[in-house]
Amino acid sequence: EAQVTQNPRYLITVTGKKLTVTCSQNMNHEYMSWYRQDPGLGLRQIYYSMNVEVTDKGDVPEGYKVSRKEKRNFPLILESPSPNQTSLYFCASSLSAGNGYTFGSGTRLTVV
Amino acid sequence: KNEVEQSPQNLTAQEGEFITINCSYSVGISALHWLQQHPGGGIVSLFMLSSGKKKHGRLIATINIQEKHSSLHITASHPRDSAVYICAVRNSGGSNYKLTFGKGTLLTVNP
Numbered sequence: 133e134a135q136v137t138q139n140p141r142y143l144i145t146v147t148g149k150k151l152t153v154t155c156s157q158n159m160n161h162e163y164m165s166w167y168r169q170d171p172g173l174g175l176r177q178i179y180y181s182m183n184v185e186v187t188d189k190g191d192v193p194e195g196y197k198v199s200r201k202e203k204r205n206f207p208l209i210l211e212s213p214s215p216n217q218t219s220l221y222f223c224a225s226s227l228s229a230g231n232g233y234t235f236g237s238g239t240r241l242t243v244v
Numbered sequence: 245k246n247e248v249e250q251s252p253q254n255l256t257a258q259e260g261e262f263i264t265i266n267c268s269y270s271v272g273i274s275a276l277h278w279l280q281q282h283p284g285g286g287i288v289s290l291f292m293l294s295s296g297k298k299k300h301g302r303l304i305a306t307i308n309i310q311e312k313h314s315s316l317h318i319t320a321s322h323p324r325d326s327a328v329y330i331c332a333v334r335n336s337g338g339s340n341y342k343l344t345f346g347k348g349t350l351l352t353v354n355p
Contacts, residue, residue: 190342233289
């Protein structure tokens with residue numbers, strides 16, 4: 133089944149403890165991206181990747197890192213999480229930036 | 245002012261009614277997406293438009309590039325259509341790989 137898999141679905145962590153949210157797609161898509169969703173603010177793009185080893189900042193990249201060493205994986209790294217990064221995170225992929233998107237199921241992150 | 249504005253923010257309808265959700269944007273775009281998010285659920289891509297009109301089942305999406313406006317219509321609405329509908333645009337200038345989102349329209353369809 134064609135899908136975007138995010139893990140974990142839920143995560144509670146403490147301030148400053150490094151964490152990684154994984155994202156993997158099995159559709160050979162070139163384009164992948166990360167978003168956060170917050171009440172009243174909607175969805176905002178964090179980072180995106182056009183292809184392997186090509187990444188760029190979205191609208192809210194501060195406090196996040198990404199890497200794209202393989203086409204299928206696009207992990208989101210929080211080196212030192214803070215409470216303002218408590219949010220619902222979505223990963224998405226697309227054949228290219230000009231196509232429709234497939235979204236992962238989301239990761240609900242709480243930083244205390 | 246947000247680059248992407250949706251209206252209404254909330255919409256309640258009776259089963260069978262015709263629904264319209266609007267999206268206006270202020271930037272030049274290369275494409276516009278309509279997304280659906282069920283409560284507690286993930287996000288599903290409904291349409292991607294760069295011109296004209298698309299139809300899928302009971303859903304119809306239109307876009308007017310000159311007026312910078314798009315509409316999502318649902319015919320013969322059903323309670324299972326209850327969800328948040330989100331409009332997103334891909335900018336045509338600069339980095340055209342970024343998506344900018346509207347804040348969503350919460351649709352509730354009562355039986």
